[in-house]
Amino acid sequence: MNAHYDGGMPRRSPEDRSPSQVDVARAAGVSAQTVSRVISGQSNVRPETARRVMTAVDAVGYRLHAAAASLASGRTRTLGVILVSSDRYSTSAILLGVESVAAESRYTVTTASVPHHSTPASFIEAFERLERQGCEGIVILAPVGYLAEALGTRTERTPTVGHRQADSMGIDALVDQRAIARAATEHLLELGHRSVWHVSGDDFWQESKARREEWEAVLREHGATPPPVLPGDWSPESGYRAGRTLAAIPDATAVFVSSDEMAFGVIRALHEAGRIVPDEVSVVSVDDIALAAYAAPALTTVGQPFEKVGRAAATRVIDMIEKREPSPVEPLHPQLIVRASTARPPAPST
Amino acid sequence: MNAHYDGGMPRRSPEDRSPSQVDVARAAGVSAQTVSRVISGQSNVRPETARRVMTAVDAVGYRLHAAAASLASGRTRTLGVILVSSDRYSTSAILLGVESVAAESRYTVTTASVPHHSTPASFIEAFERLERQGCEGIVILAPVGYLAEALGTRTERTPTVGHRQADSMGIDALVDQRAIARAATEHLLELGHRSVWHVSGDDFWQESKARREEWEAVLREHGATPPPVLPGDWSPESGYRAGRTLAAIPDATAVFVSSDEMAFGVIRALHEAGRIVPDEVSVVSVDDIALAAYAAPALTTVGQPFEKVGRAAATRVIDMIEKREPSPVEPLHPQLIVRASTARPPAPST
DNA sequence: CGCAAGTATGTTTGCGATAACATTACCGTG
DNA sequence: CACGGTAATGTTATCGCAAACATACTTGCG
Structure with missing residues (x-):
């Protein structure tokens, strides 16, 4: 374990800095604020101006600096996913679903794995790690029974969704x-x-x-x-x-x-x-x-439709974060697949 | 798809702000900079002072604001992982390994899944998404053959582990x-x-x-x-x-x-x-x-020792990011496990 | 025509932490 | 004991962006 994570790094010299909104603004002949408005898709911008800005964005190769945006806006646009690292298969399919919805809404996904046989403590640790990292919402792919209890009021601070049932405990049920x-x-x-x-x-x-x-x-x-x-x-x-x-x-x-x-x-x-x-x-x-x-x-x-479950979970946390009405979710029905391991019972041998 | 990700949110009022290093500094009777030094584990601080600061940290419930630190230092301390979402289940074990090393070194892990049968384009897309999000290093859990080629010079900008690079960098090379x-x-x-x-x-x-x-x-x-x-x-x-x-x-x-x-x-x-x-x-x-x-x-x-592979991969990217000598890595040997699906060949039936 | 209610844009300020620089306290030494 | 050097701490400037506020410039309507 690295107790000291950083000895300090010199500031980059101004020349090799990547372009900022100020550079874009200069190139487009507008103010930096207008660039910001265009980038974040606000409405009060003339289409013509927006186009000019976008051209300048491409020209100078501008990319939004996430940390700066986060600092200024107070939002991290980050979702956390807690997953149990096990040989169970569902995990990666659900994660894919979560990520694709997150990406569509411009959120980033960070993960915290807990080992297969975990104590409540490791879930709490994972949860707090994600909170520390500034996640605005958390999806738990392991709705362990005691979880709602263990997590306690933490889930009130941070919107939390579990992909399976946890009866009324704040971690919502998605598949019945x-x-x-x-x-x-x-x-x-x-x-x-x-x-x-x-x-x-x-x-x-x-x-x-x-x-x-x-x-x-x-x-x-x-x-x-x-x-x-x-x-x-x-x-x-x-x-x-x-x-x-x-x-x-x-x-x-x-x-x-x-x-x-x-x-x-x-x-x-x-x-x-x-x-x-x-x-x-x-x-x-x-x-x-x-x-x-x-x-x-x-x-x-x-x-179970795992990827859809992931999509639904992400949609829901994002709704909670943005305090919207819950989006309509397509119902997630389990499906019985009959193959060869079931048959009529044997005739009584009497 | 949400074209507009944000309508803007009001700034938080000063009272409900979470404590900053200034608050800690006040409580400990030192300057904010000293608090910063203690937090980031720099050495030029008297042990006694450091202790006072840590006490104050606990007292006011301070937590490092990652975005601010990132903006000021120019570092994101974020690792990206590209994973192929499939039922193959090595993935989650490797991910666990990556994360645990990352956490030890105070890095955050963000993931980008690509669907099972993917084109080079989706890998490039994933890679660029992670770059946009500011990842300082990337681990690719999909040693696809064409990947080195497809990614081109991108891997020079961002330290990358996981595909064949100079024949010694890849995940595939981590385990022989x-x-x-x-x-x-x-x-x-x-x-x-x-x-x-x-x-x-x-x-x-x-x-x-x-x-x-x-x-x-x-x-x-x-x-x-x-x-x-x-x-x-x-x-x-x-x-x-x-x-x-x-x-x-x-x-x-x-x-x-x-x-x-x-x-x-x-x-x-x-x-x-x-x-x-x-x-x-x-x-x-x-x-x-x-x-x-x-x-x-x-x-x-x-x-194959998947979790160790993950640990090794993360260790390596972090070394690359911090421009250190590669840490010694414990060798990752595959192991033959003999069970019941092999036997001597049948006697020739002639 | 004049004025209220918008719409588009610009200017200023602040987010929280850290790098760079400035200062102070303390050490040993010739 | 004055001096240089280092260790411990303080002060200031800055990172890139968005909120708040300020200013032009429209539009609609009595």
């Missing part, structure tokens, strides 16, 4: 996690399974809880008693452990697994125990990662 | 891609296979080419003629297509696949064609993603 659980569970029930087991995600994550609750609710609606939850943590390993447990339960004919990656583990455990998927046990998971179609058997899974 | 190909190919040869086929990555990527060349070289060293390359693009789908081709070739008993994700596709195609992995065909791939151990069969693969 309950709909995911419902689609998955009902699919299995409709195939004729009497009950559905569940391998949950890390309890840490809010969405994990939402899915579990909805899975329970759906089972109850259909008159089934939810079996105990098999706890997972999103990793394939945890899926494998859950799968071993499950394999030992002859009655179990269907599982709803909270992520594709865990489903890989579950299926392997089942396979090793000699239980055939989907003939003996059906598996539905969530995410539709690229590999889902290449599992053996190919996974039936509930997909 | 040839060593990866060698480890994989020799492993198969040592098992007794006469020849090894190859499913390549996207030709677009520099590392893809390096691996292919080394695979050829190793085969030649062992007196084998390299069979034609089966072209892939990193996606599981492309692996599947290559796998179908491969399945139709009875002689083929071993493949080196340039990514785990493609290996999933290859194995599925082989399986569908009734060719058993590893009994009839051995498969080695690259990356060691979390799911590699949960493929059926578990993948033998060559792992």
Whole structure:
């Protein structure tokens, strides 16, 4: 760690400075303020003048000095993204969505990764780092359950959006996690399974809880008693452990697994125990990662429109920052993709 | 797209301003400049004074105003990262590495994603966007072959790491891609296979080419003629297509696949064609993603230390920015992980 | 025609930090 | 003990831009 970040650098000499609005102004024969107005797209400028300024901008090769603009205006036009650096796939797709909206609105995106298995402290650290860096809004791609609580009033200072559900805690829901659980569970029930087991995600994550609750609710609606939850943590390993447990339960004919990656583990455990998927046990998971179609058997899974989620999240924070009415957002529906890991339950062997 | 990004915002009134170095100075009974010196860790300050200042910093809740510092010093302390938004999942691990080094050196990281299948133009666009935003250095997590060429002299203005530059600067050079190909190919040869086929990555990527060349070289060293390359693009789908081709070739008993994700596709195609992995065909791939151990069969693969790659890349750009001697970098060795997708070749069926 | 209400532009000031320069305090030495 | 040198601190100018305020120059309407 560099305790001292800078020994000081000499000021650049005036000649090699990059052109400023003053230079543009001179070239265009207007005042610097008018240049500023043209650059920031204000309206009270004659089109003819604006054109002259833009020509001068090109001529002298002017580029807005972000720091100066920020200092003068008190705005940084920066969005922060907190992402969990894990092997989970959704992240980069969401980030792409966030960035493209940000770029359209002339915002910059800075990121703060937290390691895969993180404590509340690392999220707080990341959040504060982004705040320190002057982010005007923050998108959290890891709405861990305790997050709203851990972050406390920080989210009041800085508009914050999470891409998944955090019930009314200021981090808004974008994709309906309950709909995911419902689609998955009902699919299995409709195939004729009497009950559905569940391998949950890390309890840490809010969405994990939402899915579990909805899975329970759906089972109850259909008159089934939810079996105990098999706890997972999103990793394939945890899926494998859950799968071993499950394999030992002859009655179990269907599982709803909270992520594709865990489903890989579950299926392997089942396979090793000699239980055939989907003939003996059906598996539905969530995410539709690229590999889902290449599992053996190919996974039936509930997909989420990740890039759109990112776009929606960014749109929302920007609305909050600029205190606008929330823009209409196209609904983000999860989608069940039926492949080969689900089937009708086996005929009772009696 | 918001053509006009700002209608103008009123200046904040003096009361709700966050504390500045002047406020700290007042509280500590020193000059603002001394506060600045303490904050930026310069040496000519009595320890006692520094302590008083730090106490005052805490007391008034001071935080450095990045934009102001940037304007005054002419430095932004910002690193840009260009990343290809794909399901490939090395990305987030590398990003984490970059960020942690950046944070240690008090740099900020901003990202520019480009879509999965991108033209040179989108890279240039991303690069220029980062330059416009004032990044002092750029890390490109997409060692695309043509990139050095496409970027041209831009990389002279802004220190850049990540593509081949003088053959020693690139990400691809941070981890020896040839060593990866060698480890994989020799492993198969040592098992007794006469020849090894190859499913390549996207030709677009520099590392893809390096691996292919080394695979050829190793085969030649062992007196084998390299069979034609089966072209892939990193996606599981492309692996599947290559796998179908491969399945139709009875002689083929071993493949080196340039990514785990493609290996999933290859194995599925082989399986569908009734060719058993590893009994009839051995498969080695690259990356060691979390799911590699949960493929059926578990993948033998060559792992890369992604996070360390990120750390090394960031360390290097920062060295370049600050015109220091390159810091010593711990060597980044790929590692062969033998699991269940490789075996001795089948006995000749004659 | 005269005056209010805009519209387009210019002038001045301030954002918060730091580089450059100025000053003071303190040291050892011939 | 006067002198030069260095370490610690203070003073001033400046970075590039946009807000606030000031000034021309339009337009519309009674």
